[in-house]
Amino acid sequence: MNDEKLLKLAVDSGEIILKSGGEIQRVEDTMSRIMATASTNSEHEAIVFPTAIFATLNGKNGQITKVKRIYQGRTDLKRLDAINTMSRNFVSGKISLDEALKCVEDIKNMPEVNPYIFSISISMTCLFFSLMIQGSFKDIISSGIIGLALGMFMIILSKNNVSYFISRFISGMIISILAIILHKINMCNTYENVITACIMPILSGITITTSLRDILNGDFVSGISRAIEGTLVAVAIACGVMIVLKIFAGI
Incomplete structure (x- = not known):
């Protein structure tokens, strides 16, 4: 051999x-x-x-x-x-x-996931998370709409090789802007619930879980670095949401 x-x-x-x-x-x-x-x-x-x-x-x-x-x-x-x-x-x-x-x-060389399927999957995820947090019917529908738009934006950002953290920051801003717009035109009742539901698909749950498994297996360098990565992703999303809310939520 x-x-x-x-x-x-x-x-x-x-x-x-x-x-x-x-x-x-x-x-x-x-x-x-x-x-x-x-x-x-x-x-x-x-x-x-x-x-x-x-x-x-x-x-x-x-x-x-x-x-x-x-x-x-x-x-x-x-x-x-x-x-x-x-x-x-x-x-x-x-x-x-x-x-x-x-x-x-x-x-x-496996083909990437179909962009339409990806966007629909993100939309359904947002929709069901909105249902789980007991959002109103309008909130649930709005979450699905924003999820569809979010999936499309994420594909565009990925194709343009935007940094992972910048991508999550921009995604947080997009979610907040769309939620506030839909709230202003009376398509959702509580934009906070919609934002909460829509950020769920972009959080680094798998990264954090993997980091814990690495730490439990004794791979502390990998575990800690991945935990930091997951935390920074959450911070990037939070910053994107916070900036938009500070600027536009009071309008």
């Missing part, structure tokens, strides 16, 4: 898991299992941080080390499931190394 290809498979698989929202332990475990197929006497190590992957494989051809810088990703359960299935099939011998590498490339 080609050690360089095997190390590439391990690192690329780890990158996909990490960028898709997987916790550090899952990344290191997957990489270690893949590298362990090199030979019975091979030595291997995988060290993963939120922004970098370090992997070393000492096989029959000597020691090989690979370092990869990881940039901001987004939660993608479809890619997580696909890479998990691929790694299990490879480790169990159901697919060859070349087939596994091709699978990884296919997973990397």
